Amino acid sequence: xxxxxxxxxxxxxxxxxxxxxxxxxxxxxxxxxxxxxxxxxxxxxxxxxxxxxxxxxxxxxxxxxxxxxxxxxxxxxxxxxxxxxxxxxxxxxxx
Numbered sequence: 001x002x003x004x005x006x007x008x009x010x011x012x013x014x015x016x017x018x019x020x021x022x023x024x025x026x027x028x029x030x031x032x033x034x035x036x037x038x039x040x041x042x043x044x045x046x047x048x049x050x051x052x053x054x055x056x057x058x059x060x061x062x063x064x065x066x067x068x069x070x071x072x073x074x075x076x077x078x079x080x081x082x083x084x085x086x087x088x089x090x091x092x093x094x095x
Contacts, residue, residue: 006060015064017044017057024048025057027076036094037065038073058082066092 005018009026017025025044029037039061044053058079065072066089073094074080083093 004056004060006057006064008064015039015057015061017053017060019048019053025053027057027061027079032073035069036071036073039076039079042076042078054078055082059086062086062089062092 002019015027016023027039027042029039071094083089
């Protein structure tokens, strides 16, 4: 069983999905303002593909954004599709 976590690497403007301490995926972002995060690109490292980690990255990133009282603009096609399929995040999505 793997241990998953998402952390905000603000210095590099990206959320990182950690799997057992290793960076397995990332979601690049820029800030529109202090309360809005624009996710521009996401990817899962080749060594970690095929394990559903893109969904883990999206879900955990969205939960982190929500916990901070922020909103998201999902410019990244993967994140845009994810929030369309998971309407429980409508309260934090700016379309």
